[in-house]
Amino acid sequence: MQSHSADHPGGHGRLPLRVPVALPTPCYVVEEELLKRNLELLAGLKRETGCRILLAQKAFSMFSLYPLIGRTLCGTTASSLFEARLGREHMGGETHIFSPAFIEREFDEIAEICGHIVFNSFAQFERYNTRAIKKGVSCGIRVNPEYSEQTHAIYDPCAPASRLGVTAANFPKRLPAGVEGLHFHTLCEQNSDALAHTLEVFLQKFGRFLPGLKWVNFGGGHHITRPDYDLETLKECILRVKNAANVEVYLEPGEAVVLNTGVLCARVLDVVYNGMDIAILDASAACHMPDVLEMPYRPEIADAGKPGEKPYTFRLAGNTCLAGDVIGDYSFVAPLTPGSPLIFRDMAHYTMVKNNTFNGVNLPAIAVAGADGGVRVIKQFGYEDFKSRLS
Secondary structure: OOOOOOOOOOOOOOOOOOOOOOOOOOEEEEEHHHHHHHHHHHHHHHHHHOOEEEEEOOOOOOHHHHHHHHOOOOEEEEOOHHHHHHHHHHOOOEEEEEEOOOOHHHHHHHHHHOOEEEEOOHHHHHHHHHHHHHOOOEEEEEEOOOOOOOOOHHHOOOOOOOOOOEOHHHOOOOOOOOEEEEEOOOOOOEOHHHHHHHHHHHHHHHHHHOOOOOEEEOOOOEOOOOOOOOHHHHHHHHHHHHHHHOOEEEEOOOHHHHOOOEEEEEEEEEEEEOOOEEEEEOOOHHHHOOHHHHOOOOOOEOOOEOOOOOOEEEEEEOOOOOOOOEEEEEEEOOOOOOOOEEEEEOOOOOHHHHOOOHHHOOOOEEEEEOOOOOEEEEEOOOHHHHHOOOO
């Protein structure tokens, strides 16, 4: 899920506050130095607790940066065969996977690629565990503790009638042979207090199953690299389980790995007036930052303010036919005109993995800002990328 936090320190670092003239727009730009800063924090967490940290590729799959990330993290976690292949091929290390239900024709390849497989039900475990264990896979079960502090229903895996995880009422008296770990995931962009509360419920409901297990996975959604994050409480949670049950503890952050490390550069195409000034951009909420509509949330823009805060207020909108392709209302010190550049902050996570080519709108280019201050474009898209998707 795209961040809607009020704290956006990335972009106060080396990230450009102006779009380089030669940079094609729209374009995602990820800053290596800011990514390294996040990785250093995660490396410290690993050292101090002995936990194992995996990149959740559902949030970030820019594999050109996997070698850098892989120097710190222990590997990747996947939600599909394709993500599993990507992590295995480009980062290596451990490859984990969870899916609400596995596809029969894909499972043997998944078992070849993944060292850990988390099943969403005991029925799925019974169906596939023999094939998995034969390949040396460590199998686990995702539990649903029926406790969450998530306020956005679409992202709440513990909502009533959730399909995700096994509730305590549906657990057997003892775990079947071959189950080596338990996995829970209830967080989304949350601090460690929410984890601590969830952990209490998890241990109350499922703690009796921990003796004899090899690992417990705390899932993702930990906003570890946010400036106000309570790292000490996270450490306490990890060590409490690791030491009491003598198990490995896994974390699966996605957003936290690249939080505040990237931007989306865009330019104004036209300005129209209908009760207010409306700037139409070469970037689209519907195509390039869909969480703006799905969450919804208001992304931050460098040098922009809230409506009326600065002299000139504009509504920013995308260039698709969707009437609601609107990013939000912002104010600026000078009026926007065709060609005016804009920098949307904190766009490394979820934007790239969720973007689309609705209306045939091209995908943004992808670039990396290096330690030398230079920006290199590593990927551009074109007509063939759009055409080849559907036939």
